[in-house]
Amino acid sequence: MRDAETQGLVLYSRNYKEKDKLVKIFTESFGKRMFFVKNFGKSPYASSLQAFTDGKLTATINDGGFSFIEDVSEVVVYKNISADIFINAHASYIISLADAAISDNQYDPALYGFLKRSLELLDQGFDMEVVTNIFELQVLHRFGVSLNFSECAFCHKTVGPFDFSYKFSGCLCPRHFDEDLRRSHLDPNVIYLINLFQEISLDELKKISIKAEMKAKIRQFIDGLYDEYVGIHLKSKKFLDGMSGWADIMK
Ligand SMILES: [Zn+2]
Numbered sequence: 057m058r059d060a061e062t063q064g065l066v067l068y069s070r071n072y073k074e075k076d077k078l079v080k081i082f083t084e085s086f087g088k089r090m091f092f093v094k095n096f097g098k099s100p101y102a103s104s105l106q107a108f109t110d111g112k113l114t115a116t117i118n119d120g121g122f123s124f125i126e127d128v129s130e131v132v133v134y135k136n137i138s139a140d141i142f143i144n145a146h147a148s149y150i151i152s153l154a155d156a157a158i159s160d161n162q163y164d165p166a167l168y169g170f171l172k173r174s175l176e177l178l179d180q181g182f183d184m185e186v187v188t189n190i191f192e193l194q195v196l197h198r199f200g201v202s203l204n205f206s207e208c209a210f211c212h213k214t215v216g217p218f219d220f221s222y223k224f225s226g227c228l229c230p231r232h233f234d235e236d237l238r239r240s241h242l243d244p245n246v247i248y249l250i251n252l253f254q255e256i257s258l259d260e261l262k263k264i265s266i267k268a269e270m271k272a273k274i275r276q277f278i279d280g281l282y283d284e285y286v287g288i289h290l291k292s293k294k295f296l297d298g299m300s301g302w303a304d305i306m307k
Contacts, residue, residue: 059103059126062086064113065172066105067151070098075189078108078122079105082154082171083113087162090114092122104128105117107136108147108179112120119161134179145299149292150174150191150301157198167198173258185271190261192278193254201285204252206234217244220277222284240280245272 062085069079077096082088104111105128114127137147154171158164166278174191178184196203207214207228218227221236227238227247249266266274280286 057116059114060104060117061112061114063110064115065110065175066071066107066169067155068107069093069105077105079125080115080155081105082168083115083117083169085163086117086123087158088160089123089162090153090160091125093125101125101128104131106133106138107151108134108144108175110134110175116126134175136179136181137175142299143178143184145292145296146188147175147178149290149296150188152180152290152292153191153195156290157195164198167195170194170258174199175243177258182261183266185275186261186266187258188262189274189278190253190256190258192282193250195280195288196286198290199286201281203254203281203285205247205254210235216248218247219244220247225285240277242277243270243273246277249274250277 067080109171111131116124145210208229210232220240
């Protein structure tokens, strides 16, 4: 048990007993921790502990059991994420991916920073599908998955077009297409963009525009990668998938 100060991003909260809540916070200094907040409705920090909120915590951190909040300051609320159901659904999915990618209590300030930056970009109106795809690809390492989309797995040629082979867990150039008769037959622009998304720093991300048809191809390919190599089924992802139908209705 120790008293500490750390930045922290609220992942989610749930009711606990009658009036209390458990709030899961991704802290910069101590990884993801579950905080117990007694009598939540009357807590002076209730509004600072909503989802999509980042702040500076003064807290008692326990390595076994719950941690406790003593103070929250410098609170940043991602207002557009809270207000827009589409941005909200993308942010919720990114948050649940970050939650699934590492164990609780595991120190990972890089993932904390990456998650926070992703939410900032969503809040600022960057393309939500693109930000989500970048997050999905760059978090793969945390699931123990390392894929190279920059060269042919056989001859290491770095200039495309490339296709993807699940058999070799890598890309194939046209000279090596026949190594895998069941290669993915992707649009080569998919691999080009996937490689770009895997390498890009969020700080370099400009507002880019990708056609809906290409976005759908990228979505389908990343879903395939997650099915094959990660194998998690998140409720927030199912919700997001179901939502793509509404977007057309609400236009
Ligand atoms: Zn090759």
